[in-house]
Structures are given as structure tokens and as C-alpha cells.
Amino acid sequence: MKKDIRFVQGNEAVVEAAMYADLDFFAGYPITPSTEIAELLAYRLPKKGGKFIQMEDELSSMCTIIGASLTGKKVMTATSGPGFSLKQEAIGFAVMTETPCVIVNVQRGGPSTGLPTSGSQGDVMQARWGTHGEHAIIALTASNNQDVFAITVDAFNLSETFRTPVILLLDEVVAHTRERLIMPKPGELNVVKRLRTSVPKGTDYHPYLPREDGRLPMSDFGGVHRYNVTGLAHDMWGFPSNNPKIVYGLMRHLVDKIQGHTKEVTRIKEFFIDDAEYLLISYGSSARTALHVVENRRARGERLGLLELQTLWPFPVDVVQERCASANCVMVVEMNMGQIFYEVKKAVADPQKVFLANQIDGSFITPTDILNILRIIQGKGA
Amino acid sequence: MKKDIRFVQGNEAVVEAAMYADLDFFAGYPITPSTEIAELLAYRLPKKGGKFIQMEDELSSMCTIIGASLTGKKVMTATSGPGFSLKQEAIGFAVMTETPCVIVNVQRGGPSTGLPTSGSQGDVMQARWGTHGEHAIIALTASNNQDVFAITVDAFNLSETFRTPVILLLDEVVAHTRERLIMPKPGELNVVKRLRTSVPKGTDYHPYLPREDGRLPMSDFGGVHRYNVTGLAHDMWGFPSNNPKIVYGLMRHLVDKIQGHTKEVTRIKEFFIDDAEYLLISYGSSARTALHVVENRRARGERLGLLELQTLWPFPVDVVQERCASANCVMVVEMNMGQIFYEVKKAVADPQKVFLANQIDGSFITPTDILNILRIIQGKGA
């Protein structure tokens, strides 16, 4: 079979991947630079009997997909900064009710309306901490179309596996850059199906009682099991409880099911790491610039390496620590004032060797930007 | 003059302090456990010609106070977890437009609806990172009525001084506990007035051109200077710009005016720190339990000390580092899964000596909770 090659934007890669992962339902509200995702799905979803709805705002879009997910659908929404802020309350509801869903946030320049059409990576910490209350979350990213595809499929898979919202944290540059996408064949990538309970009708089903392997099989709303779902702290039946023991169990479960599976959730890519003196750590579009620099300097014999993170949350502390151990110097390349930078500092044994190479003026980070900072780190001045 | 002593809830202390700090305008939406603030202000504000309005939701409440602030008023809103999530987009607008305002978030158990009537400190990281886009923020807290009063006045002062939203991050226990409040006399506490431009009518006024001391005098909307305010990246006139130089300057200004003044913004309290072997770090209601433990053990000759943080953001890295230097062991006492804990770990030279003493089951952290963990840290087991 001939390869199915496309020339598409990152946003289109998201759409193709979501369709590949059996997306059934999308609700959204337009916002630059994520709008193409909605536009394409408005066209694509009905073709396979799926549902697309443009809601009145981002708050309702988020709520709508949660409702749809509970009926057994695979669901997604897509937005950018301001809309991501608006979705936070409902994202917390999805966390608390353990409802699978994928939220795409195509980052643009902030804060506030900021620079709507510029790339940025300013929402990394918000993806982790944007909703109120203690919780854990999964956030993934990618730097090129092929990876965007794979990571999007992964986002759905992890969302189903851990019954949790997964945030796909892209950025304007990745979303809007057109490049090749080789469409994976059906079956080529793993697609995790919704895990449904095997408890038969008439037998008690506990929506919030984890199995031995920690997973919680679901029962579709409208199916044979009638149960309650609430954003309040709740017991294994889904009914409100403020019994400290039950609350404690719930909180630990919600956090541990993610933090405790960091290894399984971690996706990274490594370039010339083994003997790297200067280890660059980057993600999303800025990893492209970082890789450009690494390849370029390797060609001149300089020992640069790149660790590209695709899982941002839970932060892969162990992997980062290990990979940084032998480098003389670590440089985090990102388009903000150091959000992953501080996580790396926290992770490594000798934080004073970690530096930040960044760009915050709305323009895309260039190889020169990185090299200039590298030179300074090397003590060579400006 | 006789002391004016009151017996009030923390929420009332906030109200008294806000009135002391010349609050003119409050907009809010009821939510437990912050509602008393709105209720009391509905009664109090009109008495002095101030305005109280209950809006249709939290999003609009936040926007409404920003509008009012721009006309020259001192403004406040109050909410709790879910409402705080909803305000995030507009908080970012206040950051970007440098509009003074105070946002009270009385924390309750989360995530989602969680435990609406329980105390918690789960929104600490959200206060820092809840809105999209890179930014800086000031967040304050306090543990008892007298401090709540002083810190609330401070919140207004810092908000005016730095032209920035200030988050007053209380918790249910502090908000709902009744205790003594000795009302400061007029003039006893400093009250910073809105800094208005001295540029006369007809002369050009630059709303976003910092003075030499870094401050930006304001001109009331409706006054003699007509200018533009926007959430887009903007120039010194307030007009949209995506010129990288201007954007860079704006971003640095927004962040540096706060991060660069960490020392001025830092409020702490110290108890028995000098010779403390075991240094507890805490804030808000949990600092009460921590202090209880410290005093209790000191009485038995054990060298415990407490560093109570009242400024959470910008995180007082230097102070924490310095105070922790001589302790054998640092214990962060909080009611979440370690939000300030990780900041402390980041700040100190030897992070492995930092431990977490926390409570996440919805009940208030007790001296026994802390002592049990202390015993384990001391290697004495459970």
C-alpha cells in the first residue's frame, strides 16, 4: 500500500489523529490559533456520524464534552489562552469525576489577549495548576506533525487509561506550520478503547471503586447502570461524602493514579544525549530550534544534545535527572520566562548548572537566540 | 481613646480592613466560604457612598471591578475556588492593563465543588499560575484576624503601588473563625492612595510609560486624559503593538515590577527561629496549628521554630533560603499536597532536608498531625 502523505498544518494533524483515535464528539468555540481544529472537525465528524457543536463559549464547550464523554463517547475540545482560562473550572470537574476528555490548548502570546497570532509557551504552568484545588493532570506536547499525530492519539489513550482529562499543549508555530504528515495506517498505532464495566445489569456497579490494577471501568450514561456523578468529594458510588477517610482515599487516588504512573506517561525524544556536554531541554516548537542548533553544532564537532519532552505533566523528574546527570551544563529552551526551566532545576542534582534560553517578545525563538545565550553561559560574553 | 475591640470572623476582618483602606467599590457573586464578605459590604459600602453590586457571575464581577478601578476607585471582589477559576481570564486582563484591584479567594476543599465548607490551601499554585500567559502576581495571606486586617490593607497598598491585581488568599478556617480584632485607629496603618498623574490637561499623558522609580501614575477614566486600555500587548500609549522591542519591554516590565521587588513585597512573621533545629514553615490557618506545636514543644525545651509566610507570591526565595540555612530540618505545614513545599525545596540549598506535614482529608490540620509526621522525620516511626 502506498504511503498516505499529506501536507498539512499542525492543527490538521491533530484532527487527523483525533479521527484516527475514534473521536466521536467535539464541542468548541473559535479562537486563534486553534480555530482550524474546529473548522475541520465541523466538516469531518458528521461524515462518520460523529457530532460537532459550536457552543456559546468555552465554558459550555468544556461542559458539553464532559456530558458527551459520560455517555461513552470519545471527546475533545480545542482552544487557546483566554479560552483555556475559561475552561478551568470545568476541567476540574472532569478531574474530580474522572471523565476522559482531551483538551487542546494551542498557546499564543499572553497574558490576556496578548499577541493572539504569535507563538508562545506561556501556559505550561497553567496547564498544571489552572484549576482550583489540589489535583494532578496529564499534559502532552509535540514539535512536528508526525509527532503531533502520535501524541494526539496518545492523549486519547492516556485519557481513557487513566480516566482523566488530558491537555494537549501545542503552540501557534506547531499548529500553523504546514509540513509533511505520513498518515499512520489503521492498526499501526495503538488506540485504547473505553474500558467499560463487565458488571451485568442488576448487579451492583461501583463507578468509583478502582479495580486491582487501579483502573475504573465505566458504564455509559443511559446504559444499564444508574449511578451518580458529582463534583463534590464522593464515595465509591459517586455520592457526596465528607467523611475524612473517604476524602483522603479519593484525593490520593486522583493524584496517585497520575503521579504514580509518571513513567508510563512519560514521552521523550533524545538526540545526541549520550556524550552531550551541553544538554538542551526543550519541547513543542522551540524544540525545533533547539534541534536545529544541536545538529548544526554537532556537525562542527561540538557536543550538544537535546532532550525533547513530550510529556510535560506529570513532569518526568527521574528521566530529566538521569539525563542531566552527565552533562556539564543544561539549557532549557522555551518561549516563556522559564516555566519548565524551574521544573528542571528542581529535578536535577546541581541546579546551578541549569540555564534558560528563551524568547518572550512574540517572535519565534531562533537558533541565534539560543547561540547567543549559549555563548554567555560559556563565559564568552555577548 | 478606648480600644475598639470586635469579636468577628476573618471575613469580617477583611471587610473592616477594606473599609479602612478606602474601598469604594465591590462586585461579587456569592460562594461559600467567602459570602460574608459580600453580605457585609452590601450593608457597609452604601453608608459611605460606595458601591456594592452582586453580578450575574464571577467572570462579570471581576470585569466590573476592573472597570470601576479605571475610573479611580479602590475595588475588590471576593470568591472561593470555583469562582476563582472563573475569574482567571479577567485577572490576566488586570495584569496586562496594570489595573489595581484586590481579589479575595477564601480557599475551600477542591478540586471542583469538592468540599465547599472545609478549609484547604489547595489554590496556592493557582493563584500564581491560574491565568494564561507568562506573568507575575502578588498573593498574600494571613492566619488570624489582626493579621488579616493588616494584610488586607497591605493588599490594597501593594495593588496601588505596583498597579497590579493582588490576591488575598485566605482559607475557610481563617475566614470563619471568630476571634478578637482590635480595630486600628485611623492613621495607625499606612493607606496608599491612588497615584494620579500630575500631567495637566492638554499635555501628553502616557498611561504605560513608567516613571524613573518604575511607577505608572494613572489618570481616571472620565478625567482630562483620553487614552486607550487594551488586553493586547501595547505601547506606552496603550495602543496595540506587536513590535518585538515593545513587547519585550512590556513583558519585562510586567514581571520585573513584581519579581524585582520581592523584598519590598515580602511579609513574614518569625517565631523562635534563631536557634531552631526544626524549622516549620507555614501560612494561613495551618500556621496556627504550626505555632501551637512550636510553642508547645518549646515549653518542653525542644528547639522548634516557625517561619510564617504572609507573602506567598512573589515567593520570598531569599528570606526562606536564609532562614532555613541553619535549621537541621525544615517542615512545611500546609493543607494540600505540597504547593509551598516545592517552592521551599527550590529555594533552599539542601532540599533533602525539607519535609511536608500536611492534611488533605478536608479536616483541619491538628497538632497531632504535625507531631506524627515530625516523629517520622525524626526517625521515630509512627
Place this chain on the structure above:
Amino acid sequence: MAVKDYIRERFFPHIWCPGCGHGTIMGSMIRAIENLGIKKSDIVVISGIGCSSRICGYLDFHTLHTIHGRALAFATGVKLSRPELTVIVPMGDGDAFAIGGNHLIHSARRNIDVTAIIMNNNIYGMTGGQYSPSTRYGDLATTAPYGNIDQPFDFVKLALGAGASFVARTTTYHATSMIKILEKAITHKGFSVVDVLSQCPTYFGRKNKFASPVDMLKYYKSQTTPIGSEAKEKNPDLIERGIFAQEERPEYCVEYDKIIEKASQRKVTNGKV
């Protein structure tokens, strides 16, 4: 089946205060459903946050207790995914028309087949008696200590203005007709809004000089009148009850099926529209 077959008995007596109208509405809902003979597993009840919203815990249907004001958005997701289910959304007046007002008008506009039941007690019960968008001018509330200066919405007018195809009003006093109205609302193919006046003796009543729940029901009895009655002509202050609109209009999920049909006939052309 008996009423008890529709509830989760272990949570009774329920949490609502003595004489709270919300319980009566719950009873009427159950009876309407019983009369219609809808299977319990075909019903999804979705609520927001408020005293009213606690209804979810008590009903033995698929129940989804969501966040304040957004229940209809969740309902849109459930209904559009599974149009064959009966979706009922009981809401407080604040939930439905303060924070949730936008979702209500947009649901009405789309005419999605969901039944919105407004458990309208003219106050925020759950948070302890603040004024709501249906608190009348001059009424007292904890955030309106000098009397409310907000004009209330007329929920019926607003729902009609937004395009709702079924709009009705009733009260907890008029339990028999409430049941009938709810039956019609639930069977109506399209978005239905039923404004049910419901007493909150604890907060609204106490603040506004109603000595007891009984007094509040007396008020509903004496101060309301069927639509277009003579009494209304004489006393225009009377609140009308009955069905204000019941129209057949294109329903959203049905319309969506047409989209699916159209779409499946067209060929995908390189992902371009």
C-alpha cells in the same frame, strides 16, 4: 410503580429544610415520569449547584450533579450524544438565570430536546439568602439589606424571547397541574422551560416576612392566576401560570441527523471544506 421506586431511599429524609418547595417539585417530577411510563434507565437528570441541584442524589435515574450554572451545557453533550434519552435539568433560579443564563437562552435558541425545570425560590438558598435574578424589586436578601433594586427577570418572557418552544409556569401549591405541565414539557420535542415557583422558607421566607411555608403557599395560591384569566385583568399584579408556548419547531438533534446525512453523501476532498 410507587414514588419510592424512583428514589434512592437510603438518602432520605432528604437534606432540604422543613417546608422547602424543592421536595414538592421532586415529587411532581417523579409522578410526571411515572405517568408517562418512561423507563428509569432512559432518563438522565442533570443539575448544577444549589439546594435545588441536590435533587440528583435522590433520584434513581442516571444523575449528573455538575457545576454552578452549566448544567444545560452538560445536558447538551448528553442529549446530542444520545438523543434517544430523556434529559431533564432541574435548576435553581440563580443556577439557571444568573450564572447560567447564557446557556439557558442558547439551549432555547437551538431548541435542543431538554426539559429545564426552574426550581424558582427567588433567592440563592444554598449560599444563604442572597438575591437572585428573580428576587423582586424591594425584597430583602442578605446582599440586599436595604431592599433589592434589581429588576427581576420574567423567566417566561425571557425564555420566549430566546426562542424556547415550550414555556410554562406553575407553583408548588398547584401540584396537580404542575404534574400535567411537567408531563407535557417532558414529552415536548424541543427545549422546554418550566418556571416553578418554589418556597424557600428558610431564607426567602424569613427575610421577607413569611411566617411559614404555609404562608408562602397561600401566596402562590392567591397571587397567581391561570393565563388570560379575568382575575388578571382586574389585578395586573397577579402572576400568570399555565402554558405560554408549545410549538413544534425543528429540534436540534433531529437537525443534526440531517447534517450527518448530507455529510455522508459528500466526498472528502483532501481535508478541505
Place this chain on the structure above:
Amino acid sequence: MAVKDYIRERFFPHIWCPGCGHGTIMGSMIRAIENLGIKKSDIVVISGIGCSSRICGYLDFHTLHTIHGRALAFATGVKLSRPELTVIVPMGDGDAFAIGGNHLIHSARRNIDVTAIIMNNNIYGMTGGQYSPSTRYGDLATTAPYGNIDQPFDFVKLALGAGASFVARTTTYHATSMIKILEKAITHKGFSVVDVLSQCPTYFGRKNKFASPVDMLKYYKSQTTPIGSEAKEKNPDLIERGIFAQEERPEYCVEYDKIIEKASQRKVTNGKV
């Protein structure tokens, strides 16, 4: 004064596409203000986000360019703080009635003295042509490639249902009457909503077979009619324009003054209400 005295000339030519109706509305706004003789420094213009909202940059008043959908909430803060100012809020149809719908109906309910001008192009212009709550059934949009199945709001009906005391509709073709209507809306003491049909040739027009802005104005000319005209009787599909409501009702800020008066007469009793 001339039109140019009301604008920030250095930003001209403006950013709107050739033939975009938003410019015409801006012109009419300026002329209405000029006719009313209101001082520039007494006017605050507040907008949200959208092509429409860029109007703030161009007008030499106090201008506040806020976030999507919330302009009226900001306006409430400004107006309630400084009731003596004239507050005008130009909004896109999406801004006003999609994400911002709730604030619009609540502003109407409160009857706060703010003038909301809906620059209604039946589309999301800024984001490139998605359907809005006023996109008609069957129209095409980038998110409605098979034709829109949403029913549009009738903004006039909705505003009336929400209790707005001044409601009008006009079009960019009818520039003269637009100016008159805007004058009345601005002077009206209370919340005013003016729905101005405004062409977006770039997205709405192109998708929906309007060859040019001119064609769109022709449509406004031929497909609208004054309220209660004979033409409407013959062709009920015609869109009515004119003033639908203009009523004196208690205005929010005025009411608030009464609260202040009441409050200052009562003694504080230990902070208790």
C-alpha cells in the same frame, strides 16, 4: 466639530476590510455624538474582542478594549462608579450574544444606563467566519460547512424579553436613521440595545454568495422594512427596523443613589445587618 475631531487619525486608514460595515457604524456613532454635543472627555467607549471591538483604538474618547464577551460587565463598573459619564459599548454579534449573552440580558434587566450597539454581521469576523448566534438557518460558515442548523436569536425579541427599556434595529444602509436611532439610544436613560445589521463582505459575504459589499447593502435595503409597515404584512420574512421599545423605567444608578440615601440614614449596629 468634524468627524475627524473624534478619531485618532494616526491609525487611519483603519484595519477593517474594504466595505466592512463596521466603519459605517463608527461613522454614525461619531455623528450621533456630534449631534448630541457630548464632550469627548465625558464619553467612555468599551468594547470586547472582535473586528468590531477594534473600534476602541480609533475613537478619541476614553476607550477600553477588554476581553471577549465581557464588555458590558466592565461598562457596569465604569457606569456605576461614574454615573455622569456617557458609556457606549459597541459589540460584535458573537461578543454580545454568544459568549457575552448573559451580561447583555443582565444589563437589560438592571436597566443600567449604557448603550449597547450590536455591530451585527451574522458571523465571527475576527476569527475568520464561524457561525454566530445571528447566523441564519442554512447559511454557510467555516464551522457550518453543510449549512447552519442553529436557529438564530432575534436580538430585538431577546433584548425585550430580558427587559431592555430601549430596543431598536437599523442597518448600515440606513445611515441617516441609524444616526437618529443612536442619538435616541445614547440619550435614553436606561439600558439601550441597538441591533445594527453590518456587512462582513470578507467572511459572511464570500461564503454566502454576496459578490460585494454593495450587494449586502442592497440586501439590507430590500429585505428590511420599518416596523409595522404594510410591506411586512405582505412579506413576513422582511426584517423590521426602527425603535421597538423606548420606555422610562427605574435606572440602576439612580436606584443605587436611593440605597445610599437609605443607608446613610441607618446606624451601623455592630456590623450586623
Place this chain on the structure above:
Amino acid sequence: MTSKENKKPVINIEWCKGCGICVEFCPEDALVLNEMEKSKLVYPEKCNGCGMCELRCPDLAIELR
């Protein structure tokens, strides 16, 4: 539905919260609030089986049987 005519209210005193609604609006005054503030069918002979007490009780505490 079967006819309710011969049925009389049975009150679940565990659920009854004593609001008095059934008592006040019983057309035949058949019900009374007892000393425990619970509704009681004191005059069963008066009861016409109309069922309004059942329908109005906010606590689902009355069932005609």
C-alpha cells in the same frame, strides 16, 4: 393509575419534617400536627382521598394506601 378514592394517607414520620403544609391545605381538615411536630391523620373518616397532601408534601412523607 388505580383510583385513590378508597385510599388514605399513610405518613412516614421518619421523613415528615412537620412543615404543616398537608395539614393546612387538606380540604377536609383530616390531618393535624402532633406534639412531635409530625403530621397525623387524626380524622380518617373525614379524609376524601383527594391525595393533595401526598402531592404537596415536600418530603415524600405521605403515601395514599
Place this chain on the structure above:
Amino acid sequence: MTSKENKKPVINIEWCKGCGICVEFCPEDALVLNEMEKSKLVYPEKCNGCGMCELRCPDLAIELR
């Protein structure tokens, strides 16, 4: 306001975007889009000074003077 009767449209070609609205709806057909796609008062004598071109121009590019 002063009478506009003797006034004629003056077009600011820097601002005119050539949308053609003024041209199409001029009651006297006094305006034309020129080769640069800018509006031009080609027949000043026809112009009746009604000012509709000014009022409808989306670019504030016309002023009657």
C-alpha cells in the same frame, strides 16, 4: 449644523479602500471608482450634496466640504 447643500464630497484617497458603496448608492451617479480603485467625484455637477456617500463610507474617507 450648517447646511450641506452647497457642499460636495472630498475623497481622501489614502483612506478609501474602493469598496464602491458610495458609487453604487449615490442617487445622482456622481461618483465613479477610478483605475486605482478609489472613489472619485467625476460628475460634481450632478452631485446634490445629499451627503449619503459620506454617511455610508465605511472608511470615513469622504467629507462634504
Place this chain on the structure above:
Amino acid sequence: MERCRILFSGSGGQGVITASIILAEAAVLHEGLNAVQSQSYGPEARGGASRSDVIIADSDIRFPKVIQPNVLVCLTQEAYNKFTDLIRPGGLLLTDSHYVKQEKKVDAKQVELDMYKEVMDKIGKPIVFNICMLGALIELTQLIKQESIMKVLGSRVPAAFLDLNKQALELGQKIAENFDPKNI
């Protein structure tokens, strides 16, 4: 003085929370003491069991909750069952015989008073039952002076009702004064 930790418990309508606040406020405003008060919110506070924690001391009070009360007041059987085990050895357990039957011995002074009945007999207004309870409490504990309570009531209660409250307070004191432990 010794730090005194008091836990008040009862049902929603009995006014326990109000009484507890009055007590604490009296301590702070009129006796120069420190006091903290907090109460259980949450679903259980509506209709069901309600609880109010008061600590009174002459030094600073940090930890504001009562874990082991010196003084436990239970005004419903449910509250009695729930809280009675918490009491500190040697503490005081006060109940009202109309509502509660003390079923077991605890290592505390157990006082059962007929306050409700007496209020109904002597005053006839159940609304001041809580104040009567407060009277009994201050009599038994000698924690706060009657005048201090009256001052607080003076600032909170409409003048017309002040006398009624005073009667209730004094009634409570008298009942407690007359209490003979042997009666249990």
C-alpha cells in the same frame, strides 16, 4: 485561668451557635480574655446536627478547634451519642433532660438539667432556651460573668426582648445552682 475548650452541640433550630458566640464575645469584649469560636458548616449544619467550638483563655489561642472539650454541651440525643466520647477526663458534660438521656458514665461531671421544661413552664418562649442553657453554663463553670453576657445581649437583642433574655439567663443560672448531682 486554665484554657477552657467548650463544644456546643445540638440541632439547627436550638440556637446553640448563637449562644456559643455570645459566650465567646462576652469573654473578649467584656472580660479582657481571648476567645475563638468556629462552627461546622456543611450539609450537616442544615437541619441536622450542629456544632460550635469555643476556646477561652487568657493567653493567645493558636489552634482554634476543640478536639477534646473540657466542657461539652449536648442538646440532642444524636449530638450526645456523637460527641460524648470526646470529653476530657474531669470535664463537664451538660445536657438537657428534655432532649437527652445520659446513658453512660464518663470520666466527667455529668449534669442533666431540665432547662427546656423550665423555660416552657416559667417563660413560655422556646426561643430563649439557648440563653437559659448559657445561664446554666456560666453558673456551672464560673467562666464568664452574668453582666458580661448581658452586655453582649444588650448589643444584639432588640430592647424589647432584653428582659426576656435576662429572665432566661437567670433561670438557667438558678437551675444550675440548684443542681444536685445525686439526682442523676
Place this chain on the structure above:
Amino acid sequence: MERCRILFSGSGGQGVITASIILAEAAVLHEGLNAVQSQSYGPEARGGASRSDVIIADSDIRFPKVIQPNVLVCLTQEAYNKFTDLIRPGGLLLTDSHYVKQEKKVDAKQVELDMYKEVMDKIGKPIVFNICMLGALIELTQLIKQESIMKVLGSRVPAAFLDLNKQALELGQKIAENFDPKNI
């Protein structure tokens, strides 16, 4: 092949962005090459100057933006003024004489073609001006084969207009072929 970095610039309605995408898509889908394309969004994309970056290479392309183009296409004077300094030494600068007057010498092959006029004269439809430009570009750079462009057009353009596009493409090629640098 050498990595080729192309910067297209012009005004909104000229179809530069579409042309750039067609070029890049042809490289990827029909010539087995890598290509990335991105464009400026933002206010300037509406009405004002628009810009599209294309990189074509036979190896992986990491950094996706064009900083110094080998090939610079300017279709308005404004674009010419703004971007002309960016060109790489030895690169190619292509402009249309109807829109742009090349005012200075740069260290690049400067090509000024009369594409707009020719399109109007020979085809009469300004809409295919961008395709004509593309024809000239592939002729001058020999980067992509004509057939590859036509294949992309075949999948994008309604059948009825395909021929028109072909004409334009070929016209562009011919204009470029005939270009004599001495004419400048």
C-alpha cells in the same frame, strides 16, 4: 539538493500565500522532498502586507522560519521595502514590475518580470496572477517540476479552472525563460 529558503511577500488579495502552499505541497507530495510553510497571521495579514515562509530540502527541516531567504518574492513596493535587505548573498530577488520598482542593488540575482501585465493581457483574469508568479519562480529556480505543481492544482482547483491555471503557470515559465538580465 541545497536547502532552499523562500520568502513570499505581497498584499492580502494577491494569493501569495496560496501560491507558496502549492509550491511546498508539490515538493512534499510529488517530489519526495521535505518542505515547511508558515505565514504571518495577525492584523497585518488582513488587508496589509502578507508574508509566507517556505523551506524546501531533502533532509529534515527543524527550524521552520525563513530568516535569510535564498529566494525572495516581493509583490508590493511595501513588501519590497520591508524585506529586501534580508536576502542571502547570491540569492534570487523576484518582483513584478507592475507593483514594484527595484530601487537598489543587492548582492543577489535581481529579476523584475512583467507578470501582472502579461496575465492581464494574455489571460485577462487577475486571479491567476499568483500561479503565473509560481511558474516564473520554478523556471528561475528549477526547484520543482511543472507537473508536480499541476498535480497539486488538480487536487485543489475545480476542473473547470484547471486549464486557466495551467495557462498561467506556463505563461510565468515563459516570461522567466525569456528574461534577459540586461533589461534591468
